[in-house]
Amino acid sequence: xxDFLILMKPELAVTVIIFLLLFIKLGKGMSNGNMLLLIQxxxxxxxxxxxxxxxEGSLFGGLYxxxxxxxxxxxxxxxxxxxxxxxxxxWFKKSEHLPEYFMLMLSALLGMFFLISxxxxxxxYLSLELASIPVAAMANFDLHKKISSEAAMKMILSSAFxxxxxxxxxxxxxxxxxxxxxxxxxAVINGGGLQVMAFIFLFAAFAFKLSIVPFHFWTADVYQGSxxxxxxxxxxxxxxxxxxxxxxxxxxxxxxxxxxxxxxxMVLAVVTMLVGNxxxxxxxxxxxxxxxxxxxxxxxxxxxxxxxxxxxxTAIVYFVLIYIFSNLAAFAVAGTIESQTGKTTVNDxxxxxxxxxxxxxxxxxxxxxxxxxxxxxxxxxKLFLITAGAEQASYLxxxxxxxxxxxxxxxxxxxxxAMFMDKNEHPLPVMTxxxxxxxxxxxxxxxxxxxxxxxxxxxxxxxxx
Amino acid sequence: xxxxxxxxxxxxxxxxxxxxxxKTQVRWAALTGAVVQLVLSGGLLxxxxxxRMAGQTTQMLFEQQHKxxxxxxxxxxxxxxxxxxxxxxxxxxVVIAGVLISWNIEKMTKEFYFLLILLSLGAYxxxxxxxxxxxxxxxxxxxxxKYLLIGIWGSGKKEYAANKLALLLMFGSALVLVxxxxxxxxxxxxxxxxxxxxxxxxxxxxxxxxxxxxxxxxGIFTALFPFHTWVPDGHSSAPTAGSMFLAGISMKLGGYxxxxxxxxxxxxxxxxxxxxxxxxxxxxxxxxxxxxxMQRDFKYINAYSSVSHCGFVLLGIGMLTKTAITGAVxxxxxxxxxxxxxxxxxxxxxxxxxxxxxxxMGGLLKVMPFISTVLFIVGLCSLGLPGLSGFAAxxxxxxxxxxxxxxxxxxxxxxxxxxxxVTAVYILRAIGKVAMGPIKAANVNxxxxxxxxxxxxxxxxxxxxxIGLAPSWLVNLVDPGxxxxxxxxxxx
Numbered sequence: 001x002x003d004f005l006i007l008m009k010p011e012l013a014v015t016v017i018i019f020l021l022l023f024i025k026l027g028k029g030m031s032n033g034n035m036l037l038l039i040q041x042x043x044x045x046x047x048x049x050x051x052x053x054x055x056e057g058s059l060f061g062g063l064y065x066x067x068x069x070x071x072x073x074x075x076x077x078x079x080x081x082x083x084x085x086x087x088x089x090x091w092f093k094k095s096e097h098l099p100e101y102f103m104l105m106l107s108a109l110l111g112m113f114f115l116i117s118x119x120x121x122x123x124x125y126l127s128l129e130l131a132s133i134p135v136a137a138m139a140n141f142d143l144h145k146k147i148s149s150e151a152a153m154k155m156i157l158s159s160a161f162x163x164x165x166x167x168x169x170x171x172x173x174x175x176x177x178x179x180x181x182x183x184x185x186x187a188v189i190n191g192g193g194l195q196v197m198a199f200i201f202l203f204a205a206f207a208f209k210l211s212i213v214p215f216h217f218w219t220a221d222v223y224q225g226s227x228x229x230x231x232x233x234x235x236x237x238x239x240x241x242x243x244x245x246x247x248x249x250x251x252x253x254x255x256x257x258x259x260x261x262x263x264x265x266m267v268l269a270v271v272t273m274l275v276g277n278x279x280x281x282x283x284x285x286x287x288x289x290x291x292x293x294x295x296x297x298x299x300x301x302x303x304x305x306x307x308x309x310x311x312x313x314t315a316i317v318y319f320v321l322i323y324i325f326s327n328l329a330a331f332a333v334a335g336t337i338e339s340q341t342g343k344t345t346v347n348d349x350x351x352x353x354x355x356x357x358x359x360x361x362x363x364x365x366x367x368x369x370x371x372x373x374x375x376x377x378x379x380x381x382k383l384f385l386i387t388a389g390a391e392q393a394s395y396l397x398x399x400x401x402x403x404x405x406x407x408x409x410x411x412x413x414x415x416x417x418a419m420f421m422d423k424n425e426h427p428l429p430v431m432t433x434x435x436x437x438x439x440x441x442x443x444x445x446x447x448x449x450x451x452x453x454x455x456x457x458x459x460x461x462x463x464x465x
Numbered sequence: 466x467x468x469x470x471x472x473x474x475x476x477x478x479x480x481x482x483x484x485x486x487x488k489t490q491v492r493w494a495a496l497t498g499a500v501v502q503l504v505l506s507g508g509l510l511x512x513x514x515x516x517r518m519a520g521q522t523t524q525m526l527f528e529q530q531h532k533x534x535x536x537x538x539x540x541x542x543x544x545x546x547x548x549x550x551x552x553x554x555x556x557x558x559v560v561i562a563g564v565l566i567s568w569n570i571e572k573m574t575k576e577f578y579f580l581l582i583l584l585s586l587g588a589y590x591x592x593x594x595x596x597x598x599x600x601x602x603x604x605x606x607x608x609x610x611k612y613l614l615i616g617i618w619g620s621g622k623k624e625y626a627a628n629k630l631a632l633l634l635m636f637g638s639a640l641v642l643v644x645x646x647x648x649x650x651x652x653x654x655x656x657x658x659x660x661x662x663x664x665x666x667x668x669x670x671x672x673x674x675x676x677x678x679x680x681x682x683x684g685i686f687t688a689l690f691p692f693h694t695w696v697p698d699g700h701s702s703a704p705t706a707g708s709m710f711l712a713g714i715s716m717k718l719g720g721y722x723x724x725x726x727x728x729x730x731x732x733x734x735x736x737x738x739x740x741x742x743x744x745x746x747x748x749x750x751x752x753x754x755x756x757x758x759m760q761r762d763f764k765y766i767n768a769y770s771s772v773s774h775c776g777f778v779l780l781g782i783g784m785l786t787k788t789a790i791t792g793a794v795x796x797x798x799x800x801x802x803x804x805x806x807x808x809x810x811x812x813x814x815x816x817x818x819x820x821x822x823x824x825x826m827g828g829l830l831k832v833m834p835f836i837s838t839v840l841f842i843v844g845l846c847s848l849g850l851p852g853l854s855g856f857a858a859x860x861x862x863x864x865x866x867x868x869x870x871x872x873x874x875x876x877x878x879x880x881x882x883x884x885x886x887v888t889a890v891y892i893l894r895a896i897g898k899v900a901m902g903p904i905k906a907a908n909v910n911x912x913x914x915x916x917x918x919x920x921x922x923x924x925x926x927x928x929x930x931x932i933g934l935a936p937s938w939l940v941n942l943v944d945p946g947x948x949x950x951x952x953x954x955x956x957x
Contacts, residue, residue, distance in 0.1 A: 314536065368609060374603075379602070379605065380534075386642070387649070398647075402639035405639055406632060406639050416612075417624060417627075421623070421624055421627075422624075455533045459534070
């Protein structure tokens with residue numbers, strides 16, 4: 001019983017919060033502001049809880065497994081969700097169904113926790129559904145906007161499609177090997193044709209979730225149409241969770257197929273980076289821009305996967321931590337501007353520095369971190385991803401990856417240029433940055449600056465992996 | 466002496482600048498920081514000489530090493546030899562002059578000084594790093610301040626120039642990054658530490674791949690032909706202090722990297738490719754000089770002449786003799802001080818005449834005797850008049866080049882020497898048009914330099930004279946460092 005409580009603590013804590021919110025919703029009379037404050041408090045507590053009472057082990061006959069690294073990964077997601085609750089306060093306060101929104105978000109988070117901890121393809125499939133379906137509902141939460149329902153529709157259809165492919169892949173795996181347990185699979189996978197085919201199907205499902213090219217088509221539309229916090233959740237938390245389980249799948253379960261997935265990942269990394277970068281160059285809508293930039297970032301994550309060693313795991317977990325700070329800050333600034341003025345294009349940002357220097361510096365810091373420019377943490381994150389991958393790769397590949405860094409700098413600078421350099425007779429009006437948003441942005445900025453310079457965070461992750 | 470101070474002082478200055486309430490306080494905070502930096506680097510010079518006098522013969526002095534990402538064998542490893550001390554001294558001279566010359570910047574003063582100081586922080590760190598990763602970190606720290614300085618405070622096609630600069634320099638960094646990773650994975654010891662790497666023999670096939678990557682990557686920063694195109698646009702669009710920092714400090718990052726990282730760590734690669742380096746450098750020297758002849762814009766004149774002058778640095782490195790390498794370092798320092806002063810003077814003139822077209826000026830000696838005198842000094846330095854720093858540096862390079870006895874090196878030396886004639890032509894013509902002749906009616910009421918402009922100019926003129934009149938102290942300073950590099954090159 002004690003095992004159950006301690007090992008499943010992250011999941012239990014989130015479940016308790018979900019039920020708490022449900023009961024509060026059933027009772028009545030709580031303003032949005034107070035509700036949000038309560039939620040932020042609970043999420044902070046949840047994050048703090050993630051640091052204590054850690055243990056390793058497995059439950060339910062290997063269906064559920066956890067380790068210190070997994071607990072850390074889950075807590076990273078907790079941190080991200082807490083930051084979201086701060087950063088999008090503008091949108092939350094206007095929302096008509098605040099508790100429901102958070103119940104859905106936490107359900108998805110719960111799904112991701114189980115996903116990270118799954119020790120069996122069945123468990124994997126169930127938690128993947130739990131992590132996806134609520135997000136589709138979250139995408140539909142701008143109830144008055146047509147584009148929001150469209151985003152939700154696209155999301156649910158592509159999710160369903162990828163689930164179908166995944167299920168087919170799982171049945172092939174079972175057919176080819178006779179087991180679906182993560183522990184037993186490595187021993188029975190020998191690289192037979194059917195197994196490779198099954199693996200490709202599983203891989204496609206991952207590719208959908210991580211928006212790896214050519215499975216990325218839903219990304220830009222969904223990011224643009226859904227509410228800002230949903231887009232942020234999808235691009236950061238969801239990407240992070242799937243990257244973590246992808247690590248387990250490739251490094252542990254499908255290790256015998258290393259030769260197959262190595263080439264696959266190498267090609268897809270380059271293609272994903274290039275497509276993300278090239279499309280991001282031309283985007284006018286900030287959210288679409290961030291969508292393609294996040295596709296390019298996934299390309300860099302794939303580079304580190306090539307390392308096939310603990311250094312790859314470390315680099316990816318570290319990068320996700322930095323990515324949480326950087327991308328959330330970028331989405332938050334875009335979200336704040338959107339919810340106060342309704343403006344969403346790069347042109348609207350022209351001359352923004354004259355009226356809103358704070359937001360501009362935060363955006364610039366976030367973009368520099370995404371571009372991987374020092375002294376921001378993004379520099380360290382990107383470099384370690386590339387270094388991890390470079391160990392197993394050719395010079396040509398590393399040069400292509402490094403050149404992609406240059407391309408990506410170009411489009412991040414486009415936004416910076418619009419904000420700081422372009423002249424505008426009528427820049428956007430002065431915006432009030434609410435306290436939670438300000439706090440969240442400052443936390444992100446601190447994260448962006450300090451996570452890189454202070455190396456013990458990296459050392460700690462390395463110790464775990 | 467604790468080298469960390471040279472990073473912490475600019476950092477503290479940058480933070481202080483951010484915290485100051487008014488523009489005047491910002492300026493004084495920045496100036497105070499710059500003075501402290503100058504004092505520190507002067508102190509470093511004294512401490513370094515005292516340590517060498519006392520018989521310390523290790524390659525690097527004042528070393529300190531702190532744990533930083535031990536998982537990748539990265540460490541926060543600082544240390545200096547004479548070459549670094551010379552570059553640090555140069556940086557602190559240019560910083561204080563740059564801060565003074567920007568005294569009248571009214572647009573976003575706080576941000577301007579913050580970025581300027583951040584740029585200097587990157588340079589100090591770069592010149593002291595003994596770890597490839599740390600070095601790369603500081604190299605890139607400087608890119609974004611440059612971009613913003615040009616893009617926000619610049620003039621002309623500033624957005625285009627800023628983009629071109631940032632992307633080309635990023636491209637250079639990307640090549641450097643690949644070279645560094647290749648070095649890291651190419652050895653058995655798997656470390657980024659430069660001292661450990663220089664103690665072992667890096668396999669020749671690794672050197673053959675990584676040397677060009679590193680050399681071209683760093684070379685882009687120092688206007689290696691044909692990647693020099695960011696130089697004219699970037700320099701001429703940047704605000705005065707921005708040009709001073711770009712030409713005076715940033716371009717030297719490249720030269721220093723070519724020497725310290727590419728050549729010193731991979732001597733066999735350097736030997737393999739030295740012909741190509743010499744050819745490219747000679748082209749840059751001649752092409753830069755001829756291109757300058759065609760310019761009418763005063764800033765473009767100095768920008769293109771920087772391409773030519775920085776070609777000498779690469780030429781000196783490519784010649785691979787001790788004298789030539791010493792000359793290359795001398796040229797870096799000399800050109801840094803000289804070009805910073807040149808840009809400062811051009812900025813002062815532009816402030817008053819509001820034009821940079823040489824043809825539209827004339828007779829300025831009558832109304833601004835101080836500025837014109839400084840212009841003469843810096844112009845003569847640029848064309849290599851004995852007694853000023855340019856002569857000492859270029860002469861050393863030529864002597865060093867001539868030590869290679871074969872026809873190829875001799876021809877390259879002669880070609881490079883010829884550029885001096887061209888330089889004399891464009892410099893004398895430009896100065897003549899600006900300072901001599903009849904004065905335009907619109908220019909009669911112009912005023913001479915202010916106190917801050919005078920101070921900045923005097924500081925830099927002092928630098929030029931100190932190198933030009935008594936180059937031996939700088940040569941002696943650089944000497945042990947050049948010796949160690951030659952030892953590496955000499956050992957097969």
